[in-house]
Amino acid sequence: MIDPARFRSDFPILGREINGRPMAFLDSAASSQKPAQVIDAMMDVYRNSYANVHRGAYTLSQEATEAYEGARRKVARFLNAAAPEEVVFTRNTTAAINQFAYGWGLGNLKPGDRVLTSVMEHHSNIVPWHIIARHTGAELSFLDITGDFRIDLQKAQDRFDERVKIVSLSGMSNVLGIMPPIGEIARLAREVGAVMLVDGAQMVPHSPVDVQEMGADFLAFSGHKMLGPTGIGVLWGRRELLEKMEPMEGGGEMIREVQLFESTWAPVPQKFEAGTPPFVEAIGLGAAVDYLSEIGMDQILEHDRQLTSYALDRLEEVPGLSIQGPANTIDRGGVVSFDIPGIHAHDIATILDQHGVAVRAGHHCAQPLMRHLGLAATTRASFYLYNSEDDIDALVDALGVARRLFGLD
Amino acid sequence: MASLEELYREVILDHYRSPRNRRVLERSNAGADGSNPLCGDEVRVDLLIEAGVITDIGVTGHGCSISQASGSMMGDAVKAKALDEVCRLTDRFKGMMSIEGAADPGLDPERPGAVLGDLEALQGVRKFPVRIKCADLPWTTLEEALGIYESG
Numbered sequence: 001m002i003d004p005a006r007f008r009s010d011f012p013i014l015g016r017e018i019n020g021r022p023m024a025f026l027d028s029a030a031s032s033q034k035p036a037q038v039i040d041a042m043m044d045v046y047r048n049s050y051a052n053v054h055r056g057a058y059t060l061s062q063e064a065t066e067a068y069e070g071a072r073r074k075v076a077r078f079l080n081a082a083a084p085e086e087v088v089f090t091r092n093t094t095a096a097i098n099q100f101a102y103g104w105g106l107g108n109l110k111p112g113d114r115v116l117t118s119v120m121e122h123h124s125n126i127v128p129w130h131i132i133a134r135h136t137g138a139e140l141s142f143l144d145i146t147g148d149f150r151i152d153l154q155k156a157q158d159r160f161d162e163r164v165k166i167v168s169l170s171g172m173s174n175v176l177g178i179m180p181p182i183g184e185i186a187r188l189a190r191e192v193g194a195v196m197l198v199d200g201a202q203m204v205p206h207s208p209v210d211v212q213e214m215g216a217d218f219l220a221f222s223g224h225k226m227l228g229p230t231g232i233g234v235l236w237g238r239r240e241l242l243e244k245m246e247p248m249e250g251g252g253e254m255i256r257e258v259q260l261f262e263s264t265w266a267p268v269p270q271k272f273e274a275g276t277p278p279f280v281e282a283i284g285l286g287a288a289v290d291y292l293s294e295i296g297m298d299q300i301l302e303h304d305r306q307l308t309s310y311a312l313d314r315l316e317e318v319p320g321l322s323i324q325g326p327a328n329t330i331d332r333g334g335v336v337s338f339d340i341p342g343i344h345a346h347d348i349a350t351i352l353d354q355h356g357v358a359v360r361a362g363h364h365c366a367q368p369l370m371r372h373l374g375l376a377a378t379t380r381a382s383f384y385l386y387n388s389e390d391d392i393d394a395l396v397d398a399l400g401v402a403r404r405l406f407g408l409d
Numbered sequence: 410m411a412s413l414e415e416l417y418r419e420v421i422l423d424h425y426r427s428p429r430n431r432r433v434l435e436r437s438n439a440g441a442d443g444s445n446p447l448c449g450d451e452v453r454v455d456l457l458i459e460a461g462v463i464t465d466i467g468v469t470g471h472g473c474s475i476s477q478a479s480g481s482m483m484g485d486a487v488k489a490k491a492l493d494e495v496c497r498l499t500d501r502f503k504g505m506m507s508i509e510g511a512a513d514p515g516l517d518p519e520r521p522g523a524v525l526g527d528l529e530a531l532q533g534v535r536k537f538p539v540r541i542k543c544a545d546l547p548w549t550t551l552e553e554a555l556g557i558y559e560s561g
Contacts, residue, residue: 346448346473347417350537354413363449370449376471377449405417406474407426 002295002303004388010035010291011386021356024391029174029202029335029382030360031224034288038227041287045280053279054253054270068279071286072269078289079219079236080210086242088235088269089282093201094124096220096235097168099272100197101128103245104218105166108195111137114163116194118143118151118180119372120173123365125199129168143169143185145372149326151180160188167196171203171219175364175380176325177308177335179203186215195241201225205384206304206333208297217241223281228288232281235272242268249274300385304334307383307392311336314396320408321399324378334383337364340399343406345377351405352379355398357391415533416540417474424527425474430484434467439558443470443550445542450476454550458558462491468547475531475540480547482527492555499548505532506541 008014011033016023025033045067051060053068069084076084090096105115115129119142129140141159144152167189172179182198189196197218200209204219205226211219218241223232237245247254247265251274256264265271292300309329315321315338324337340348349361360380363370370376381395403409439456450472457465466488468480483502487495505528534544 344473346450346540346543347475350416350540351413362447367449376451405413406422 002299002385004386007386010037012036014386018356018358019354024357024394026381026383026387026391026395027358027360028225028384029380031230032205032227032384033386034227034229035291037291038229038284038287042229042280042284045283052276064279067283068277071282074286074289075234078293080212081236082212083239085268086236086239088237088242088272089277090233090235091231091278092222092224092233093199093220096233097124097197097199098128099235099248100218100220101132102248104195105132106135107246109136109138109165112163113138113165114141115166115168116141116143116159116164117168118145118170120145120176120366120369121170122174122199122201123367125168125170126368149176149178151178153181153184156185156188160192162192164192164194167194168199169196170199172206172333174202174335175337175366175369175378177332178326179207179331179333183215190215202333202335207301211236223285223288226288227291228285229281231278232285239268247271247274251275253277295385303385304383305329307387307389308332308334308336310389311381311392314392318396318399319403324373324375335380337378337380339375339378340403342408343402345379347406348379348399348402351402352395352398355394355401357395357398359395412533412536416537418530418533420527420530421474421478424478424481428468428477428481430466430468430481430488432467433469434465437465437467439554441550441554441557443546443553445546448543450543450546452476452480452547452550454547454554456554456558458492462489463487463495464489473543475534475543476546479531479544482531483547483551486528487551495555499552502528502548503545506535506544
């Protein structure tokens, strides 16, 4: 059982007051805060070991290269990947999905082929497919959600046929918090010969992941949602598929040999890492992975679950409030979206901010899902290891102020 | 917490709860859609312009209290106004909503009563910079509708 008070002191920013109140940071699903261990690891590189990687034969470059490749090994262990070479560093989840969409989709999709995703996806797992569909003539197809906010597995069966070549699905919804049965869907994908990517932007920071067990072929996620810095993300892929996939970007670092009229690629993962990589950020992500591993991802999942359970109970006390997501914590992460008729989400967020409570308001980059829910915007509170029940109490208190201010009491 | 009451003045909440001019016009000859894609606020402005005067206006859409109240007040403020007056009013409003505009108290001094007072109630938004674009949205949409009208 996690004691958040034990971790809070590792996060310098959480000591801040916002508008005269202790900060209740409830927006980790957008981006998490950073512990001193991550900040210090990056500062240490800039202060002591900074030089470009994979180039110099001098000491500093060797140190930076070793730290960068060390971060790759840490991430590989964190995911239980078969080899560090299966870990491609990218800018973030979006860049990782785009690398897969362009690198795999452009060469493998024909008119009439299908890309299967779901109505609950983040724009970063919809818009790249719009682009690829335009280039290839492939079609998109969508898994539905049920009335109780779950992926409709019954209907899902019908979506899988030999036309489906790519399945790209979120491992945890950034709005509903649900964690779809990835293993089951990966099995359906395999049966029709489709290649499957999991958008792990929310899942990887909040639950244990074993890519060899998961059943999918690719996994995309960001460092900044899991205590790491911005500017670094990961595309994990099965080695034999990475070897077949085309790079999306060309440039230095990713080549074997360049002639005037053609060039050949470096082996994986370098062929996907054109240009000077964000290696200081990768080292920061390595420190974040160390931090999370020491606590244990199963512990973090359980902590999030308990906070979600508490939040669902407390939010039920707010008259008129409706939860947009399952009312229980089964297969559900620490994200709670809600709507209060009569107060728009932006107004709620402004009022909460005046009480030191940071939440996200809006469509959460999931417009198709919002349309499906019949809402223009929701307010979202999301939890991480540094949150406690006090943060949720502050949220519920401030919601009371919002209701009074808008004359709902 | 004083600033929260400044932002959510009663007159703003009143326009939010009971928006004026909230209808689709049966007869109109200008209009535009506006949205803030980042936050999802949406406004539709329809105009009937006759002999250089806005004789009717409909403001519809959905979004936060600030965007919707601003649209409601805007409708009251520009109805029965000549287009050049509307342009001046728009500039005044945008000026008021910018940080530099803080010193300009004079919104439409010739129109007494509620309208001037109502629009000025939005000045509290200036203390919440991320919300200024909410207040501006209906006015930007109005400008766009007039731009389309004048060019076509």
